[in-house]
Amino acid sequence: MKFFLDTAEVEEIRKAVEVGIIDGVTTNPSLIAKSGRKFAEVVREITKLVNGPISAEVTALDTAGMLKQAAPLIKIHKNITIKVPMTAEGIAACVKLAKQKVQVNVTLVFSANQALLAAKAGATFVSPFMGRLDDIGEEGIALIEEIRAIYDNYQFPTQILAASIRNPLHVKQVALAGADVATMPPEVFWKLFSHHLTDAGIAKFLKDWETAKK
Numbered sequence: 001m002k003f004f005l006d007t008a009e010v011e012e013i014r015k016a017v018e019v020g021i022i023d024g025v026t027t028n029p030s031l032i033a034k035s036g037r038k039f040a041e042v043v044r045e046i047t048k049l050v051n052g053p054i055s056a057e058v059t060a061l062d063t064a065g066m067l068k069q070a071a072p073l074i075k076i077h078k079n080i081t082i083k084v085p086m087t088a089e090g091i092a093a094c095v096k097l098a099k100q101k102v103q104v105n106v107t108l109v110f111s112a113n114q115a116l117l118a119a120k121a122g123a124t125f126v127s128p129f130m131g132r133l134d135d136i137g138e139e140g141i142a143l144i145e146e147i148r149a150i151y152d153n154y155q156f157p158t159q160i161l162a163a164s165i166r167n168p169l170h171v172k173q174v175a176l177a178g179a180d181v182a183t184m185p186p187e188v189f190w191k192l193f194s195h196h197l198t199d200a201g202i203a204k205f206l207k208d209w210e211t212a213k214k
């Protein structure tokens with residue numbers, strides 16, 4: 001299972017990457033706006049930190065506009081993955097980009113049929129948003145499970161990129177459901193390391209070591 005960071009904060013990415021288990025990054029227009037920085041500049045910096053897919057999202061709503069916005073992004077680095085919205089226009093853009101061997105991430109996916117369309121369009125990644133489904137009282141994890149079953153039925157190579165992950169429980173759930181990738185905010189990544197028994201165990205070992213005959 002791959003771990004992606006869901007952020008446009010370069011310093012946060014730098015810190016997490018040092019651990020050595022980050023496989024990629026996802027950004028979206030809200031995260032770029034939150035960073036307060038220029039889109040292309042941020043994406044370029046991320047390509048220098050992470051050797052893996054980096055999702056950069058287009059904002060046009062028509063296919064031609066999406067392809068126009070994708071063109072300069074693709075030139076930034078071979079790892080740039082174009083993120084398109086789950087609309088008919090986005091799927092048409094995905095088909096065209098995939099034919100050019102450009103990696104595409106179909107985002108804002110909230111149903112199994114939408115994920116089926118993304119796979120048919122040759123998307124490299126499909127992004128089901130589990131947190132936003134949980135927010136409205138639906139079960140995000142059920143969607144991941146459905147997509148896994150459908151993709152396995154037909155051996156679709158599109159990777160399930162579990163998105164809108166809000167907590168460590170979501171990470172465990174998507175790992176159990178067989179998601180290929182989990183993209184998570186840095187704070188969720190750091191929370192995965194913690195357990196109070198680990199901290200207590202380290203403290204006890206250190207205390208006992210002080211009294212040991214060395």
Ligand code: E4P
Binds near residue numbers: 027107131132163183
């Ligand atoms: C994924 O690619 C999106 O950027 C992200 O996971 C959305 O998460 P949110 O629902 O917490 O905004």
